[in-house]
Amino acid sequence: EEVLNQDVHLEEDTDWPGVNLKVGQVSGLALDPKNNLVIFHRGDHVWDENSFDRNFVYQQRGIGPIQESTILVVDPNTSKVLKSTGQNLFFLPHGLTIDRDGNYWVTDVALHQVFKVGAEKETPLLVLGRAFQPGSDRKHFCQPTDVAVDPITGNFFVADGYCNSRIMQFSPNGMFIMQWGEETSSNLPRPGQFRIPHSLTMISDQGQLCVADRENGRIQCFHAKTGEFVKQIKHQEFGREVFAVSYAPGGVLYAVNGKPYYGDSTPVQGFMLNFSNGDILDTFIPARKNFEMPHDIAAGDDGTVYVGDAHANAVWKFSPSKAEHRSV
Numbered sequence: 001e002e003v004l005n006q007d008v009h010l011e012e013d014t015d016w017p018g019v020n021l022k023v024g025q026v027s028g029l030a031l032d033p034k035n036n037l038v039i040f041h042r043g044d045h046v047w048d049e050n051s052f053d054r055n056f057v058y059q060q061r062g063i064g065p066i067q068e069s070t071i072l073v074v075d076p077n078t079s080k081v082l083k084s085t086g087q088n089l090f091f092l093p094h095g096l097t098i099d100r101d102g103n104y105w106v107t108d109v110a111l112h113q114v115f116k117v118g119a120e121k122e123t124p125l126l127v128l129g130r131a132f133q134p135g136s137d138r139k140h141f142c143q144p145t146d147v148a149v150d151p152i153t154g155n156f157f158v159a160d161g162y163c164n165s166r167i168m169q170f171s172p173n174g175m176f177i178m179q180w181g182e183e184t185s186s187n188l189p190r191p192g193q194f195r196i197p198h199s200l201t202m203i204s205d206q207g208q209l210c211v212a213d214r215e216n217g218r219i220q221c222f223h224a225k226t227g228e229f230v231k232q233i234k235h236q237e238f239g240r241e242v243f244a245v246s247y248a249p250g251g252v253l254y255a256v257n258g259k260p261y262y263g264d265s266t267p268v269q270g271f272m273l274n275f276s277n278g279d280i281l282d283t284f285i286p287a288r289k290n291f292e293m294p295h296d297i298a299a300g301d302d303g304t305v306y307v308g309d310a311h312a313n314a315v316w317k318f319s320p321s322k323a324e325h326r327s328v
């Protein structure tokens with residue numbers, strides 16, 4: 001069991017120019033095997049009240065896919081854009097996950113599809129779901145939000161989604177294996193019930209998968225293989241919504257929350273959580289600009305954490321501060 005560095009404090013790296021990158025709504029962030037930051041954003045498309053009809057069918061199909069690059073590979077220190085791809089493929093980008101082979105796994109809530117895209121190739125290696133067709137069987141998703149890839153088995157999980165309440169498990173080549181989850185039936189959410197499973201993260205050293213159960217304002221963790229509920233993490237400081245989670249080996253689970261209930265003063269902030277007992281180790285907010293809708297979080301092995309915001313259209317970098325400690 002790793003010894004947790006209990007007095008780590010995260011501060012925005014205000015030398016990082018990436019906070020001024022010209023991007024649209026930032027929906028997904030991930031780190032690639034070379035520790036570059038990869039940003040998945042919506043260019044000139046936005047998700048607003050007019051984007052979908054009441055059957056979750058995307059209404060702006062006519063404007064075509066986003067023409068600019070939606071996937072940017074960014075230098076973690078200089079924030080220079082090293083590579084930009086993903087043109088003319090997506091309508092409303094959402095989740096981004098990078099597996100240990102460097103493949104990008106993305107979801108598009110307008111297409112209701114999940115894509116595996118090789119870092120070097122343009123044409124997707126795998127496409128799941130039926131373009132523009134929401135559904136809840138094994139071949140359809142409804143606004144799928146995120147993917148997580150089990151590094152041991154290569155199986156992958158899909159958080160499905162805004163208009164379904166399930167986690168689906170597939171084999172490496174996209175064959176359906178099993179699913180779990182149901183919609184929340186009362187205002188006392190039970191284990192395995194979801195109200196927008198919004199973000200996934202593998203706790204690979206424990207064989208667990210954790211889910212940001214967004215509108216239930218909690219994190220639920222499950223045995224990845226069986227979907228069996230293990231635990232939930234919930235704090236008053238989370239407020240109403242938990243948008244995203246990210247785990248980096250070392251025992252710390254990172255999360256970002258959402259806007260509080262009207263009139264509630266709970267700040268929008270990032271959290272460092274002790275994964276094993278759920279305690280809040282630290283909270284953090286940007287020094288430059290403000291969190292508006294922090295939408296994804298990506299934690300690196302070196303303690304660096306990135307947060308992408310789908311309303312501020314910004315990406316912040318946070319680093320463990322070298323706050324001098326009394327050495328007793």
Ligand SMILES: O=C(N[C@@H](O)C(=O)O)c1ccccc1
Binds near residue numbers: 025047048049094310
């Ligand atoms: O949640 C929403 N959006 C974000 O999650 C996102 O942009 O991914 C949303 C909800 C209602 C209307 C419009 C947008």
